[in-house]
Amino acid sequence: MSDDNDKRWYTRLPTISVALVAFLVTLTTLINNVREIGGLKDKKPAVSAAAAPAAPAPLAQPAQPKAPTRYSVVLTLEKIEVVNDGTSGSTSWTFDxxxxxxxxxxxxxxxYNDAEDTRIATPRTSDPSMGRVTLVPGQEMLVKISGRSGGLISKLSASGTGTLVAERALAPVKVVAADPRDGEFIFHFATAATPQ
Incomplete structure (x- = not known):
């Protein structure tokens, strides 16, 4: 007969117990790795209500609103104040x-006429008077207005600029010819910024 059959069962016990301990260590490591990967390690085990006193729940802070990354700004011409139309009567002007x-x-x-009763001109319903631009927060955009008058005797031109920022209204833009007596206007715009 062989030597294995002659040995009693208790003589093989240390080998079996070492194998069992190695299996349990491997199984525990595997379970911990799976819990860590699945995010279960941070969760605390459930405690019965009788065993632990109820702790007040921490106040949940509301999520801070995200700052917009861009603004869509609509510029609408409200009125043109005619300071000087460039002639003694009314003068025809085109503005870009x-x-x-x-x-x-x-x-x-x-x-356009600089007479006291007609010096405020509002856009006609048929006139385009609105435009849309896109700005990032803090960006400054130059608004440029160029005017020209094509008279028979002399051709006049006037220009002016303003700075548009999404966070505030556009200040009135003064449009002036090289000689203010040849044409001076003040453009008033409404601005509406929409976060995107």
């Missing part, structure tokens, strides 16, 4: 409005 190098709209030729 651009922002950041992008053409927004052109006001077609129209008579």
């Amino acid at each position: 409005v651009s922002a950041g190098g992008q053409d927004l709209f052109e006001l077609p030729s129209r008579d």
Whole structure:
């Protein structure tokens, strides 16, 4: 007979116990690794209500609103204040409005008059008077207005600039010819910024 059959069962016990301990260590390591990967390690085991006193729940802070990354700004011409139209009567002017190098709209030729009762001109319903630009927070965009008058005797031109920032309204833009007696206007815009 062989030697294995002659040995009693208790003589093999140390070998079996070592194998059992190695198996348990391996199994415990595997369970801990799976818990760590699955995010279960941070969870605390459930405690019965009778065993532990109830702790007040921490106050959940509301999520801070994310700052917008861009603004869509709509520029709408409200009125033009005519300080000097450039002649003794009414004068026909055309104005181009651009922002950041992008053409927004052109006001077609129209008579402007600096007489006290007609010096405020509002856009006609048929006139384009609105434009949209996109700004990032803190960005400044140059709004440029160029005007020209094509008279028979002399051709006049005037220009002016303003700075548009999404977080505040556009200040009135003064549009002046090289000689203010040849044309001076103040453009008033409404601005509406929408976060995107």
